[in-house]
Amino acid sequence: MDSFYVELPPVDSDDPLFRHKTEILDQRSLAFRFSVSGADSCVQCESHVDAMLKTARILNLNEIEWYFLEEDEFGTITFRNELEALNTVFAALKCVKKAKEEVVALNLLIEIVIQKFRLLEAADNVEAGISCDGDKESKLLDWARREGIESKLDVAVFDGFGRGLRAAVDIAVNDIVMKIPQHLIISEDFVDNTDLGLALNDFEGVIGDTKVLLWSMRERHKPYSMFAPYFASLPDSFNTGLSFGISALQVLDGTMVLEELMQAKEHLRLEYEKLFPELSNKYPSLFPENQFTWEMYLWACELWYSNGLKICFPDGSIKTCLVPYMGLLNHSLHPHVTHYSKIDPESKSLIVHAARPLNAGKQCFLNYGALSNSHLLMFYGFVLGRDNPFDVVPIGRS
Incomplete structure (x- = not known):
């Protein structure tokens, strides 16, 4: 099968940590472009994703994470950083997907990343909420809909939090959860x-x-x-x-x-x-x-x-x-x-x-x-x- 390339974005030139991130990427010889064979196995695809994540973690460092980064630290840094790194890799794979929908290895790569998202979810034990359908909340929801707010979230009450928003349906990575008009x-x-x-x-x-x-x-x-x-x-x-x-x-x-x-x-x-x-x-x-x-x-x-x-x-x-x-x-x-x-x-x-x-x-x-x-x-x-x-x-x- 034909091979294809997955490209991660370069370090943003406006990034306050541009010099530091560039130095780390160079020192660790981390790539931005990854060649994948369409026939690569699941194990090989796991290896590709791990390599992509090593680069993506550095791309998404914030100042605190950069300051405390150890020289031999290549795995998960923080929850925030891992989430951003997964989204960076996921977005790059989705770009390739637009041109190569039926490539087995590409679908494997995407599924591996989705599984890693699910592992993050498994580590975060959030209780389900109780519907909050009081008069004030009902009027707010009616008003929001009239004014053009679109949402996959509804109002609920949670132990330890009080009111919050919960998913009304299952939500996938990159789904639009809310759309609020500028006015x-x-x-x-x-x-x-x-x-x-x-x-x-x-x-x-x-x-x-x-x-x-x-x-x-x-x-x-x-x-x-x-x-x-x-x-x-x-x-x-x-x-x-x-x-x-x-x-x-x-x-x-x-x-x-x-x-x-x-x-x-x-x-x-x-x-x-x-x-x-x-x-x-x-x-x-x-x-x-x-x-x-x-x-x-x-x-x-x-x-x-x-x-x-x-x-x-x-x-x-x-x-x-x-x-x-x-x-x-x-x-x-x-x-x-x-x-x-x-x-x-x-x-x-x-x-x-x-x-x-x-x-x-x-x-x-x-x-x-x-x-x-x-x-x-x-x-x-x-x-x-x-x-x-x-x-x-x-x-x-x-």
Whole structure:
């Protein structure tokens, strides 16, 4: 049978680790182009995939993984890295598949990669969720469908997580799990074009981040808002570290986390006092005092800290945004969604693909980033315990 080639992408020239990755690839004599015979056996195909993964792991290193990489480390580095490496190899094989559908060895290679995805799933024991069909969730789902959100995920309740999103059907690698129209993505630009945004242009010192907070505070109370079902579905309290009560703070007494929390809360309080009551006095119809209290300002801060996502728009700008429905995805070190931050210019939608398989009924996770437990506690209200590889221990110097 004819042979064929599988080509992995080169190191991106804009990659901050370009030089380091190139050096490692050269030192280890790792290839980007792999020749495969159409008649290769299963054992030979296993060997090809292993060779491809060695290269793909280096291509997908992040800064922390690069820093701690051992010279003789060729196997799995981290869950995140392995997932990205498998997706890199899978995408390369799919490119070949378009031209050579019936080659036995190619189908073997793809099946081997899929099996490796399944091994990742087997190592991640996620319980199935219970359907969440309350009035707020039902109205949110109806609104999402009317506004053009497409999703293979529905709302459920999970032990230890509360609300989240679960697979409504079996989901395969690279399946579209969610598609959200750009007009539903709430950003600074969106707020600038509202009556509130225009009024704030005349108020000195109000920047974009502050505008979206104030807009969220007002929109939360507008029954006829386009986003009313979304805001109605949000919790009355986010229970992040920023709103901890006295008993919770006492548990943290004597820790650096408590000091960081108090400093962050004091900063937010000072920012609030720069705005109110002056805004309410100047624009009483836009900023009624009963809707712009300190407690409501803190709620809006927690909303944006815990639900805000960095989104890249078609013009290349990157903004922190609220993405309705998608905000229900919970954080995990073992995510199913890894690339979710770029709006597709053709469909004008945020298209979210599955990075690994997910069985119907199981929770779908994304990853908020390489965050320490103190950061997770302060801005999200939970910790990962001793399992968090990104946790830090401050070391003082006398």
